[in-house]
Amino acid sequence: MHRTLERQIKKYLADQSTRPEGWDSFLQAISDTYIHSDEDRALIERSLEISSQELTDKYQNLRASLEGAEELEKKLQSEKLNVEEKITERTMQFNNETARLQASINSLPIGLIMTDMSNQVVTMNPAAKKILYTDIKTPIDNMSIAQIEAFFSGGLDLTSKVTFCTERKESCDINEQSYNGKILHISLTPIITTNSDKGIENDVIGVIIVMQDITEQKTIDRSKDEFFSIASHELRTPLTAIRGNTSLIQQYFMDKIQDADLKEMINDIHESSIRLLSIVDDFLNTSRLEMGKIQFKKESIDMVELVKYIIKEYMATGLMKSITLQLQEPLEKISPVIADTDRVKQVLINLIGNALKFTEAGGITVSIEETQGMFVEVRVTDTGKGIPLENQQLLFHKFQQAGSSLLTRDDVHGTGLGLYISKMMLEGMQGKIWLESSQIGIGTTFAFRLPIKG
Amino acid sequence: MVKILIVEDDPLMSRMYQRMFNLEGYEIELAHDGQEGLDKARANKPVLILLDIMMPKMNGLQTLDELKADPNTKNIPVVMLSNLTGEEDAETALSKGAISYIIKSSFEPNQVIAMIKDILSKLPSTEIPQNNQPSLDKKP
Numbered sequence: 171m172h173r174t175l176e177r178q179i180k181k182y183l184a185d186q187s188t189r190p191e192g193w194d195s196f197l198q199a200i201s202d203t204y205i206h207s208d209e210d211r212a213l214i215e216r217s218l219e220i221s222s223q224e225l226t227d228k229y230q231n232l233r234a235s236l237e238g239a240e241e242l243e244k245k246l247q248s249e250k251l252n253v254e255e256k257i258t259e260r261t262m263q264f265n266n267e268t269a270r271l272q273a274s275i276n277s278l279p280i281g282l283i284m285t286d287m288s289n290q291v292v293t294m295n296p297a298a299k300k301i302l303y304t305d306i307k308t309p310i311d312n313m314s315i316a317q318i319e320a321f322f323s324g325g326l327d328l329t330s331k332v333t334f335c336t337e338r339k340e341s342c343d344i345n346e347q348s349y350n351g352k353i354l355h356i357s358l359t360p361i362i363t364t365n366s367d368k369g370i371e372n373d374v375i376g377v378i379i380v381m382q383d384i385t386e387q388k389t390i391d392r393s394k395d396e397f398f399s400i401a402s403h404e405l406r407t408p409l410t411a412i413r414g415n416t417s418l419i420q421q422y423f424m425d426k427i428q429d430a431d432l433k434e435m436i437n438d439i440h441e442s443s444i445r446l447l448s449i450v451d452d453f454l455n456t457s458r459l460e461m462g463k464i465q466f467k468k469e470s471i472d473m474v475e476l477v478k479y480i481i482k483e484y485m486a487t488g489l490m491k492s493i494t495l496q497l498q499e500p501l502e503k504i505s506p507v508i509a510d511t512d513r514v515k516q517v518l519i520n521l522i523g524n525a526l527k528f529t530e531a532g533g534i535t536v537s538i539e540e541t542q543g544m545f546v547e548v549r550v551t552d553t554g555k556g557i558p559l560e561n562q563q564l565l566f567h568k569f570q571q572a573g574s575s576l577l578t579r580d581d582v583h584g585t586g587l588g589l590y591i592s593k594m595m596l597e598g599m600q601g602k603i604w605l606e607s608s609q610i611g612i613g614t615t616f617a618f619r620l621p622i623k624g
Numbered sequence: 625m626v627k628i629l630i631v632e633d634d635p636l637m638s639r640m641y642q643r644m645f646n647l648e649g650y651e652i653e654l655a656h657d658g659q660e661g662l663d664k665a666r667a668n669k670p671v672l673i674l675l676d677i678m679m680p681k682m683n684g685l686q687t688l689d690e691l692k693a694d695p696n697t698k699n700i701p702v703v704m705l706s707n708l709t710g711e712e713d714a715e716t717a718l719s720k721g722a723i724s725y726i727i728k729s730s731f732e733p734n735q736v737i738a739m740i741k742d743i744l745s746k747l748p749s750t751e752i753p754q755n756n757q758p759s760l761d762k763k764p
Contacts, residue, residue: 406707410729411636414644417732422647447729465712 171197172204281381284361289315289332292376301354301381318379322349326356328379336360336374346388355382391461398457405450409443416440452587456568459594466598467510470623473546474504476511477536480518493526494533504538507546507620509599514620517595517603520588521550521616528614529554545619549606556610565605566593596620626744629653629670631661631687632705633679637728641674644733645740658682662690665697672744675722676705677713685717692721701743 171179175197272293275282281298285291291313302321319328326347335342335358344356361376416439419427427433458464477497484495518536525534532553540546557565566589589603596603596618603618628645632638633656642652653668655661657679665673673691677684684704691697704725706714714725723743726736 402707406729407634407637411640413729414640414733417734418640418643418647421734451729 172201172208174204175201281379283318283379283381284376285315285332285379286376287336287374289329291315291318298379298381301349301352301383322347325349331358332377332379336377339372339374346384352383352385353388355384356380394457395461395463398454402450402454406447409447409450413440413443413447416443452591455591456587456594459591459598464513464595464598466513466595468508469511470506471509471511471514471620472504472506473514473538473548473620474500476514477518477538477548480515480522481536484522492531493529495522495526496533496535498535498537500538500540502540504540504546505543505622508623509601509620510595513595513599517592517618518548518550520592521618524588524616525550525552525554525614528552532613540622541619544622545601546622547617547619549615549617551613551615553613556612556614557605557608558610562605562608565589566603592618626672627651627653627668627670628672628674628740629655629661629665629668630674631655631658631679631684632674632676633657634676637676637705640733641736644737648737658684658687658690661687662694662697665691665700666694669696670700671747672740673700673702674705674726674740675702677717678707685713685720688717688720688722701747703740703743 179197275284275293275295278295278297281301282293282295283291283298284293294313302318315328315332319326322328326344326349331342331344339360339362341357341359343358344354347354347356357380359378359380360374361378363373363375416436419436420440424433424436427436455464474497481495481497522534522536529552534550534552537549537551538546568587568590593603599620601618601620603616606615606617608614626649628650630638630641630645630652632641632654635656638654638656642654645652653664653670655664659682661673661675664670675684675687675691679687682690684706688702688704691700691702698721702717702722704714704717704722705728706725707728714722714727717725724739726739731739
């Protein structure tokens with residue numbers, strides 16, 4: 171019996187003597203109800219306790235999260251400050267860089283103009299302003315390429331050139347542009363970004379135009395030209411007189427001269443004049459070749475005939491005593507080449523002359539062949555002393571005193587310019603020259619080639 | 625006598641050419657500038673004119689123009705004398721009617737003589753001087 175019920179029975183039914191029927195079952199039912207009620211209450215209390223605990227836990231978690239969030243908030247703030255600091259620093263660096271770049275551009279002695287993709291000028295340095303117009307203080311707001319082009323009054327199609335070089339993403343040069351009594355050199359370079367991660371590869375964002383006043387350089391070049399022209403004439407005239415007069419003495423007056431010494435002296439003077447003339451020719455040819463002043467004629471040349479002619483001339487000099495000089499007849503017909511006959515003669519004379527200088531015994535053979543229907547190759551092979559390896563690198567350079575002292579030069583009779591001149595001339599005729607092979611004590615082969623006609 | 629007119633401003637050169645041709649039996653007339661050359665060409669009708677390119681006052685090309693413009697002188701063959709760097713001018717001279725050009729410094733006198741003899745032999749009615757000098761044709 172439930173205690174509460176017992177108490178209640180005791181309290182309210184103490185003097186009750188009779189029990190109605192079913193009273194005990196009834197009381198038992200009530201007792202059960204109380205017990206169940208107690209159980210239920212215990213359950214509810216228990217649930218409440220658990221819920222309360224859960225709530226407390228959740229509250230704790232929330233508190234912790236909030237604290238965490240506050241932490242994060244603090245961190246965020248400090249990061250934000252960091253980033254702001256960095257931005258300020260970077261901005262300052264950027265400004266410094268920009269200032270440096272701008273100062274560099276402004277200090278350049280050559281004109282620099284930068285444009286954007288809509289052909290508007292972004293930067294024009296003082297040097298460019300100086301070249302283009304007189305007042306460098308004039309601001310350049312809204313200047314465009316079209317306006318710059320207008321300065322040249324139709325003499326320069328700048329817009330097309332800019333389009334051309336941005337489309338091709340290549341630099342372009344305008345070598346001599348006259349403007350206002352000056353001569354300018356203008357070059358255009360597209361500004362290309364490589365922003366590959368954005369998918370914009372090699373994008374052109376503008377053009378850099380560089381302008382240089384080369385008037386002075388051109389004047390100097392022209393003076394050099396004139397100097398060499400006059401020098402040539404002035405040097406040659408007295409040398410020709412020495413050569414001509416000694417030659418006349420040799421030809422017409424030798425029998426009047428008794429003295430053998432005198433005869434020899436006259437011969438020496440004659441020979442010296444020829445050597446001097448050849449040196450002067452070498453120097454002048456070199457300078458003219460370097461300045462691009464030599465015009466190469468375009469003639470159709472039968473190389474076989476030319477070589478035969480040169481060989482005949484050599485044989486006629488009577489110098490070819492102990493050494494043979496011959497053409498190895500080509501097996502097939504050789505096509506004509508396009509070149510300047512006089513210059514090719516010079517090359518052949520240079521190569522054969524060299525071969526002669528360095529060959530004591532044996533002979534010189536010239537061979538000709540056609541390669542791939544594009545070039546005719548000529549080879550001059552001698553049985554001379556050969557060229558040491560350390561001298562081979564410098565053969566076609568201007569003065570090849572390769573390491574060995576000036577006093578022990580092999581080539582005592584020349585200026586060291588022969589091969590250099592031959593190389594420059596062949597290159598001027600779209601040809602090429604090279605040392606094919608050389609072995610000490612055995613011989614040397616030089617080769618050159620010229621393009622076939624057509 | 626075969627008369628050759630040499631128009632050359634430098635006395636070193638003109639003396640040499642004069643001697644060269646005299647020794648071979650040619651008669652030489654000298655002129656020291658373009659104008660003198662024109663006057664003497666008109667007056668004496670030489671058989672051949674050797675004309676230097678680089679001369680003061682009137683240069684060789686200008687003189688050539690005048691010679692070819694004058695009916696009295698235009699048929700006289702002209703050989704230009706030049707230096708190496710005057711090659712382009714020499715080519716121009718050929719197009720203006722000069723027969724040939726000689727690069728002065730490149731040739732021995734006997735080669736120059738041979739060239740001139742060759743040119744003269746191709747002209748109608750020109751006498752090549754007969755020489756008695758035994759030292760001729762000998763190689764120096």
